[in-house]
Amino acid sequence: MRKFTRLAAAAALILTVAPASGLAQPTPAAEPSARIELADLNLATPADAAKLATRVNAASEKLCHDMALANAQGGFTMAGCKIAARRQVMSQLSDHQRQSLRMASRASPMAVAAR
Numbered sequence: 001m002r003k004f005t006r007l008a009a010a011a012a013l014i015l016t017v018a019p020a021s022g023l024a025q026p027t028p029a030a031e032p033s034a035r036i037e038l039a040d041l042n043l044a045t046p047a048d049a050a051k052l053a054t055r056v057n058a059a060s061e062k063l064c065h066d067m068a069l070a071n072a073q074g075g076f077t078m079a080g081c082k083i084a085a086r087r088q089v090m091s092q093l094s095d096h097q098r099q100s101l102r103m104a105s106r107a108s109p110m111a112v113a114a115r
Helices: 046-070 078-092 095-106
Strands: 003-005 012-018 033-037
Touching: 033 046, 046 078, 046 095
Parallel strands: none
Antiparallel strands: 012 033
16 A cells, blocks of 8 residues: 655645555655646636646646556555545645635635626
């Protein structure tokens, strides 16, 4: 089973995959990683929250695909990897950013009629 290490970045989230303990540890530069920019997003808006979700999904898809190719022995699932990647991203967000995402998820579209 793989574990994901936590790294914080100021205006970006970084996913880094590390092998499970007990296995040979590669140098940090050899670990698959993905950088997810969020400086241009207002996470309180549904549109930008959706952009973040799209970025996270794309990064976790590539990262997990690369990990699956490197782990031919088994014990690795794409679904588990993607869930872990999303959890890692959420853990790197500040409390304010997580609160903004919750607000955006509760927002409902409003239709306005013109006369």
